[in-house]
Amino acid sequence: MSRRIASSKATVVSQAERDIRARLDDHELDFTAMSAISNIYRAGSAVRNHMERSLLADYDLSWVAFTVLWVLWIWGEQETGHVAAEAGITKGTLTGVMKTLQARRLIKRIPHRDDRRRVSIGLTKAGVRMIERVFPEFNTHETLAVSGLTVAEQHELARLLRLVLKKVSSIGPDEEA
Amino acid sequence: MSRRIASSKATVVSQAERDIRARLDDHELDFTAMSAISNIYRAGSAVRNHMERSLLADYDLSWVAFTVLWVLWIWGEQETGHVAAEAGITKGTLTGVMKTLQARRLIKRIPHRDDRRRVSIGLTKAGVRMIERVFPEFNTHETLAVSGLTVAEQHELARLLRLVLKKVSSIGPDEEA
DNA sequence: GGATACTCATTTGAGTACAAACGATTTCTG
DNA sequence: CAGAAATCGTTTGTACTCAAATGAGTATCC
Numbered sequence: 001m002s003r004r005i006a007s008s009k010a011t012v013v014s015q016a017e018r019d020i021r022a023r024l025d026d027h028e029l030d031f032t033a034m035s036a037i038s039n040i041y042r043a044g045s046a047v048r049n050h051m052e053r054s055l056l057a058d059y060d061l062s063w064v065a066f067t068v069l070w071v072l073w074i075w076g077e078q079e080t081g082h083v084a085a086e087a088g089i090t091k092g093t094l095t096g097v098m099k100t101l102q103a104r105r106l107i108k109r110i111p112h113r114d115d116r117r118r119v120s121i122g123l124t125k126a127g128v129r130m131i132e133r134v135f136p137e138f139n140t141h142e143t144l145a146v147s148g149l150t151v152a153e154q155h156e157l158a159r160l161l162r163l164v165l166k167k168v169s170s171i172g173p174d175e176e177a
Numbered sequence: 178m179s180r181r182i183a184s185s186k187a188t189v190v191s192q193a194e195r196d197i198r199a200r201l202d203d204h205e206l207d208f209t210a211m212s213a214i215s216n217i218y219r220a221g222s223a224v225r226n227h228m229e230r231s232l233l234a235d236y237d238l239s240w241v242a243f244t245v246l247w248v249l250w251i252w253g254e255q256e257t258g259h260v261a262a263e264a265g266i267t268k269g270t271l272t273g274v275m276k277t278l279q280a281r282r283l284i285k286r287i288p289h290r291d292d293r294r295r296v297s298i299g300l301t302k303a304g305v306r307m308i309e310r311v312f313p314e315f316n317t318h319e320t321l322a323v324s325g326l327t328v329a330e331q332h333e334l335a336r337l338l339r340l341v342l343k344k345v346s347s348i349g350p351d352e353e354a
Numbered sequence: 355g356g357a358t359a360c361t362c363a364t365t366t367g368a369g370t371a372c373a374a375a376c377g378a379t380t381t382c383t384g
Numbered sequence: 385c386a387g388a389a390a391t392c393g394t395t396t397g398t399a400c401t402c403a404a405a406t407g408a409g410t411a412t413c414c
Binding site: 016019020023024027028029030032033034035036037039040041042043044045046047048050054074075086088136139140142143144145146147148149151153154155156157158160161162163164165166167168169171 | 193196197200201204205206207209210211212213214216217218219220221222223224225227231251252263265313316317319320321322323324325326328330331332333334335337338339340341342343344345346348
């Protein structure tokens with residue numbers, strides 16, 4: 001499996017941010033917003049990258065494959081459309097991921113009782129074993145990632161991110177509210 | 178252009194987080210870390226998604242293409258390896274993006290004076306026009322995205338993210354420090 | 355009840371993304 | 385200075401990703 005974003009020298013943000021400011025100072029830009037947003041994206045990429053390399057690669061799982069297993073673990077058998085939405089991918093993408101996961105016998109398809117258009121998916125026993133082995137490790141890495149923050153700061157970080165998320169989602173082309 | 182991550186119903190985080198906690202309560206997990214980290218990733222995806230749909234699509238630029246133009250704008254002509262690192266992608270990926278951008282006459286190749294292995298790239302005049310038209314709009318969207326936070330909170334968000342970024346980078350397979 | 359409209363998942367086509375292999379070039383070493 | 389090692393961008397192979405088109409199935413409307 002492969003999806004990856006290279007970690008970069010650019011992760012030494014502070015100096016880079018100073019360089020940027022120096023270059024753009026006369027452009028009337030909102031540097032505070034720029035700094036916050038770019039760090040969200042950088043941190044998000046770094047986290048995904050780290051998890052893929054340090055953990056998921058050992059189990060030959062992509063980030064998305066892991067996410068799908070996790071969704072099915074938490075919420076149980078779900079229709080594909082719902083799984084796609086929860087995993088943050090389109091239905092089309094999910095079809096491909098399902099093919100991979102099904103080939104590895106980690107998920108199974110469950111045809112809908114009445115409506116033959118619909119398909120639900122669920123974890124196989126092997127799928128349950130997989131996620132129950134991987135997730136605690138995943139969580140350990142999460143703990144490590146925020147270990148530079150106090151618990152109060154971790155709560156504050158989550159709170160601020162939820163605000164950004166809410167605002168961005170409210171602007172987007174879907175979910176007009 | 179295409180790379181995209183679907184925004185999802187899952188952006189209504191609070192209820193989802195409660196559901197998760199209910200399911201996993203006896204697994205001895207660090208929910209605070211989980212909440213912080215998953216929101217970083219969700220917010221990062223939402224931001225990228227939003228920018229691609231609401232802004233970059235109008236100029237037929239992918240996120241990565243935009244990032245490359247931005248890097249070249251800020252730091253001027255650079256060797257490909259350096260651009261890839263700054264943009265957070267691999268050299269292989271950059272080759273493909275360069276092909277697209279060069280076909281649109283937004284960047285140009287500059288062969289190295291002595292070392293024929295090396296190639297630098299830089300913005301063409303059309304490339305400069307493009308980024309100077311797009312970036313102020315991009316920044317406006319950034320401002321909007323954090324408009325639910327006070328300026329102090331925006332600074333705090335950036336600070337906390339830098340701490341996470343620093344920690345994650347320090348663990349990674351590269352940059353062992 | 356038969357055409358029409360709708361709603362699902364899937365397929366398609368193009369672009370993005372990685373690691374690993376490669377070829378061209380430069381640098382190091384004996 | 386010739387062969388080995390290192391370094392650079394590119395190519396290759398596989399997987400992910402989206403939007404849009406497609407196909408299968410269901411619901412509506414007259």
